[in-house]
Amino acid sequence: MRHVAFRAAGEGPLDGDFDFVVVGSGAGGASAAVTLARGGASVAVVEAGPWRDPSDYPSSAYGGMRDLMDDFGSQVAVGRALWPIVQARVVGGTTVINSAICVRTPGDIFAQWEAQHGLTGLEAPVRAAQERLERELSAEEAPEASRGRSNLLAKAGADGLGWSDSHYMVRYVKRCAGAGQCLQGCRGGQKQSLNLTFVPEVLSRGGTVLSCAPVERLVLDGRRAAGVRGRFVHPASRAKGASFFLRAKRAVVVAASATHSPVLLLRSGLKLPALGEFFRAHPGTGVFGNYDSPVDMNVGTTQGWASMAFRQAPGLKLETLAIPPELVASRLAGGGRELMERLTRYRHFAMWVHAVRAESTGTVKPSLFGRPVVRYTLDRPDMERFRQGMLLVARQHFAAGARSVIPGITGLPYELTADQLPLMESAPLDPRRYVAILSHLFGGCVMGRDEKTSVTDARGRVHGVQGLVVADASVIPTNLGVNPQHTIMGLAQVFAQALLDEGAPARPVPAGTVA
Amino acid sequence: MLWLVRSAIVALYPSGGALPGAADCGLDGFLRRFRREAPALVWLGVVLGALVFHFSAFFTVFVPLPAFLLPAGLRDRHASRIASTNVYLARQGIFLVKLAAGLCWGADAEVRRRLALPPLPADPGTWRTS
Ligand SMILES: Cc1cc2nc3c(=O)[nH]c(=O)nc-3n(C[C@H](O)[C@H](O)[C@H](O)COP(=O)(O)OP(=O)(O)OC[C@H]3O[C@@H](n4cnc5c(N)ncnc54)[C@H](O)[C@@H]3O)c2cc1C
Ligand code: SF4
Numbered sequence: 001m002r003h004v005a006f007r008a009a010g011e012g013p014l015d016g017d018f019d020f021v022v023v024g025s026g027a028g029g030a031s032a033a034v035t036l037a038r039g040g041a042s043v044a045v046v047e048a049g050p051w052r053d054p055s056d057y058p059s060s061a062y063g064g065m066r067d068l069m070d071d072f073g074s075q076v077a078v079g080r081a082l083w084p085i086v087q088a089r090v091v092g093g094t095t096v097i098n099s100a101i102c103v104r105t106p107g108d109i110f111a112q113w114e115a116q117h118g119l120t121g122l123e124a125p126v127r128a129a130q131e132r133l134e135r136e137l138s139a140e141e142a143p144e145a146s147r148g149r150s151n152l153l154a155k156a157g158a159d160g161l162g163w164s165d166s167h168y169m170v171r172y173v174k175r176c177a178g179a180g181q182c183l184q185g186c187r188g189g190q191k192q193s194l195n196l197t198f199v200p201e202v203l204s205r206g207g208t209v210l211s212c213a214p215v216e217r218l219v220l221d222g223r224r225a226a227g228v229r230g231r232f233v234h235p236a237s238r239a240k241g242a243s244f245f246l247r248a249k250r251a252v253v254v255a256a257s258a259t260h261s262p263v264l265l266l267r268s269g270l271k272l273p274a275l276g277e278f279f280r281a282h283p284g285t286g287v288f289g290n291y292d293s294p295v296d297m298n299v300g301t302t303q304g305w306a307s308m309a310f311r312q313a314p315g316l317k318l319e320t321l322a323i324p325p326e327l328v329a330s331r332l333a334g335g336g337r338e339l340m341e342r343l344t345r346y347r348h349f350a351m352w353v354h355a356v357r358a359e360s361t362g363t364v365k366p367s368l369f370g371r372p373v374v375r376y377t378l379d380r381p382d383m384e385r386f387r388q389g390m391l392l393v394a395r396q397h398f399a400a401g402a403r404s405v406i407p408g409i410t411g412l413p414y415e416l417t418a419d420q421l422p423l424m425e426s427a428p429l430d431p432r433r434y435v436a437i438l439s440h441l442f443g444g445c446v447m448g449r450d451e452k453t454s455v456t457d458a459r460g461r462v463h464g465v466q467g468l469v470v471a472d473a474s475v476i477p478t479n480l481g482v483n484p485q486h487t488i489m490g491l492a493q494v495f496a497q498a499l500l501d502e503g504a505p506a507r508p509v510p511a512g513t514v515a
Numbered sequence: 516m517l518w519l520v521r522s523a524i525v526a527l528y529p530s531g532g533a534l535p536g537a538a539d540c541g542l543d544g545f546l547r548r549f550r551r552e553a554p555a556l557v558w559l560g561v562v563l564g565a566l567v568f569h570f571s572a573f574f575t576v577f578v579p580l581p582a583f584l585l586p587a588g589l590r591d592r593h594a595s596r597i598a599s600t601n602v603y604l605a606r607q608g609i610f611l612v613k614l615a616a617g618l619c620w621g622a623d624a625e626v627r628r629r630l631a632l633p634p635l636p637a638d639p640g641t642w643r644t645s
Pocket of ligand 1: 023024025026027028029046047048049086087088089090091092093094095097098099100101102103183213214215216255256257258260264439440441471472473474483484485486488
């Protein structure tokens with residue numbers, strides 16, 4: 001059992017040989033690694049961020065940005081507007097800071113992948129993997145006692161409007177205490193993020209985990225992936241430490257996220273026409289409802305209610321979301337005494353959000369310094385969906401009894417009453433007027449049959465390179481219209497199983513041989 | 516630069532109302548920590564936002580003075596207008612200043628008490644070392 005955290009430069013380089021080297025320990029990486037380890041292979045997981053347990057989690061939003069997020073949460077998609085991209089950089093990846101919502105891949109997605117991308121044979125094994133994941137990670141509906149008023153109001157509003165779907169969410173959470181802190185990591189340990197589940201299991205099965213260890217390049221031996229190289233980085237001082245070189249006897253599995261995986265492949269000299277292309281997202285935003293009596297949205301499950309009623313048309317998912325006062329302060333328009341006055345209503349706010357099933361695509365390419373640069377702008381139909389989603393959420397607030405809503409659209413009044421909603425209906429579609437966030441990301445190394453328009457096949461194997469598999473959000477070739485982690489985990493486990501099946505029978509190896 | 520950022524924040528989150536202002540929330544210590552711990556580009560963005568705040572009063576309240584020299588009432592009007600300006604990049608710069616300040620303000624024990632939230636324990640800043 002071996003976890004190597006930061007290693008200083010003076011301690012000398014580290015190298016080792018494994019059957020499989022997995023880059024990234026998030027939804028995709030940890031799920032693939034645990035499958036490989038269960039299959040008896042020797043596995044090394046190499047993770048850029050540190051390993052933090054619930055007792056290490058920050059409690060403030062500032063601490064969350066500093067300790068858990070990739071680049072302090074400062075990455076933005078560059079387009080007509082600058083919209084933040086949120087991801088984690090920590091063992092367990094974004095599962096540490098997400099809300100653990102677990103939604104099976106809808107059947108229409110597999111049909112679309114088959115029809116448009118020639119991807120066959122995925123539905124049955126992904127479904128089987130998802131059923132297993134639900135058992136292993138304790139998928140549970142948000143318990144009644146911890147739902148909190150914001151989630152209850154959302155349900156009442158949606159039911160009042162007669163929406164065809166309105167439900168409390170199923171999440172990978174064991175007996176949620178409703179602490180409303182999912183975005184800073186669940187300090188009670190109820191959330192079954194993968195730093196608490198699959199990564200420790202990999203270790204206990206004799207695997208190796210390197211943390212604080214960003215991979216800089218894949219090592220290619222002709223057209224075969226032979227291993228990975230990088231240097232440890234200290235999680236507090238960001239000082240560079242020792243270098244490492246891990247060889248993969250059977251395959252390198254890249255699962256560094258939709259922004260980092262394509263960039264890692266590009267930085268390593270891979271040239272495929274679709275690499276870094278077809279980036280997609282579910283951009284989302286929130287509308288505050290302002291209620292007469294306190295809602296206290298931070299009491300109760302962070303995200304406990306959702307509706308899929310609009311997933312097919314116009315292409316939206318609606319959810320609740322509790323954000324702490326630190327973030328509400330900057331999210332409300334205005335400054336000075338006016339802002340302070342607005343903040344006095346904090347307890348009366350409920351924030352509900354939408355995620356748009358956007359069809360627009362962008363690119364992810366490395367900057368001069370090798371960091372991901374995402375270019376992405378929503379086209380007009382997507383912006384129409386975006387505005388329509390806000391309107392639906394606003395109506396839901398009114399149906400739940402809100403006295404006004406706060407849409408956060410520049411140029412519109414700060415607050416709108418129900419009879420002012422037509423102003424929102426005709427709000428300009430310029431993305432610069434909206435505050436949005438990208439948290440569900442896809443593409444960059446998309447799966448497909450055609451080597452000109454895809455990077456991997458239906459088992460994540462990179463076209464034209466042996467022993468190189470991508471197993472994270474970057475392989476997903478379309479939007480999903482549902483929260484993606486369950487799909488990512490299911491795919492990663494199917495890809496890992498295919499790797500086990502295709503090679504020589506794996507010998508149970510006690511541990512990687514780290515020098 | 517720290518002073519410039521601080522004075523923009525104090526104008527955006529002033530004291531004297533029903534809730535504590537940023538100046539009442541350990542702002543100096545927070546800003547020193549933020550400058551030390553945030554990536555250089557993030558800090559640069561906040562500084563640029565503060566510069567926009569201070570040198571745009573002519574466009575909001577039509578007075579050719581930096582915001583830190585304005586009388587309190589006028590500075591408050593400037594804070595309100597510049598935070599909602601139609602000039603996208605200027606608004607983004609101010610947003611960054613507001614975001615950094617909000618991280619300090621919203622974590623303050625007294626602010627949280629007034630918002631019926633429990634105080635936050637200190638961030639441990641630790642990780643597994645073995
Ligand atoms: C705030 C938030 C809430 C969300 N809530 C939900 C939810 O409730 N349900 C849901 O289904 N989805 C949710 N999502 C989305 C979901 O978490 C992500 O889609 C999913 O985690 C992506 O999986 P991944 O494996 O592609 O990347 P990640 O989980 O981000 O993992 C990638 C890992 O690779 C590491 N890495 C990057 N570069 C390197 C490198 N060079 N070397 C080594 N390691 C590297 C990163 O540090 C990271 O740990 C949420 C996302 C966010 C931001
Ligand atoms: S709502 Fe609270 S208790 Fe429930 S999973 Fe999130 S952080 Fe944990």
